[in-house]
Amino acid sequence: xxxxxxxxxxxxxxxxxxxxxxxxxxxxxxxxxxxxxxxxxxxxxxxxxxxxxxxxxxxxxxxxxxxxxxxxxxxxxxxxxxxxxxxxxxxxxxxxxxxxxxxxxxxxxxxxxxxxxxxxxxxxxxxxxxxxxxxxxxxxxxxxxxxxxxxxxxxxxxxxxxxxxxxxxxxxxxxxxxxxxxxxxxxxxxxxxxxxxxxxxxxxxxxxxxxxxxxxxxxxxxxxxxxxxxxxxxxxxxxxxxxxxxxxxxxxxxxxxxxxxxxxxxxxxxxxxxxxxxxxxxxxxxxxxxxxxxxxxxxxxxxxxxxxxxxxxxxxx
Numbered sequence: 001x002x003x004x005x006x007x008x009x010x011x012x013x014x015x016x017x018x019x020x021x022x023x024x025x026x027x028x029x030x031x032x033x034x035x036x037x038x039x040x041x042x043x044x045x046x047x048x049x050x051x052x053x054x055x056x057x058x059x060x061x062x063x064x065x066x067x068x069x070x071x072x073x074x075x076x077x078x079x080x081x082x083x084x085x086x087x088x089x090x091x092x093x094x095x096x097x098x099x100x101x102x103x104x105x106x107x108x109x110x111x112x113x114x115x116x117x118x119x120x121x122x123x124x125x126x127x128x129x130x131x132x133x134x135x136x137x138x139x140x141x142x143x144x145x146x147x148x149x150x151x152x153x154x155x156x157x158x159x160x161x162x163x164x165x166x167x168x169x170x171x172x173x174x175x176x177x178x179x180x181x182x183x184x185x186x187x188x189x190x191x192x193x194x195x196x197x198x199x200x201x202x203x204x205x206x207x208x209x210x211x212x213x214x215x216x217x218x219x220x221x222x223x224x225x226x227x228x229x230x231x232x233x234x235x236x237x238x239x240x241x242x243x244x245x246x247x248x249x250x251x252x253x254x255x256x257x258x259x260x261x262x263x264x265x266x267x268x269x270x271x272x273x274x275x276x277x278x279x280x281x282x283x284x285x286x287x288x289x290x291x292x293x294x295x296x297x298x299x300x301x302x303x304x305x306x307x308x309x310x311x312x313x314x315x316x317x
Contacts, residue, residue: 012077014078017065020086021057021114025166055070080103080104084112084118132156278315
């Protein structure tokens, strides 16, 4: 994926909520952005919530949300995130479909979460493309829109449109988008924050629970070794040797599971630990550098600037 991050360009997300939307879907899409904004030094990241006429709206669990403003297709100029729920077919009226079509023309990207792909399909935005939707709507969706290549993938990217079918997949989609827009460091942080498995206390496995389901036990073994060797980092060859796998196979396993090399993950892990020490302790920069496997404060500082866009001092409490 291409990292399009610019420190000066504004990143605007508009969350269009439809009556009956899922709180979990919204949270899994919005909270990673909040984490990126707070922890990754991206001050020019903004989001707002809209509803069709600016009305207060209820989720599927009857929680009430007051929007920032009403939905206006002419004001859509960033990333439009449409969040629909169980009532989407009844809500797909001509006026709304037309407004979605117009907003999509103006938007830089369009994300259709849960059942919102139905609206995009009605607008003709998915004709000839692949898309997915909530599993309960898959059969009806495929029947209603034969021109759409309906898939059961967790999320689908086609051009500037992304679709997903539920809460956990909304998180997958957003982490993928964050990596694309802001780079692997921001995605790494957000993944660690929201995929933490409390049943596994080893810090190396934060954000990595899903690797088990992907059949990557060697990667999990490697993560444990990485966590145990922060102060004196191993080479990729040494890491592979510790988990009884070839260096080439370990590189391939990390790429498949995490989208980065073992060396990249290792460096991000050390940087994350260094940032934690900068925030939570009174250790000097030199002491932090030594504890996190850097040759000195200058080397660590350059890595901070490259990955986080800020010097170590900016993370001091």
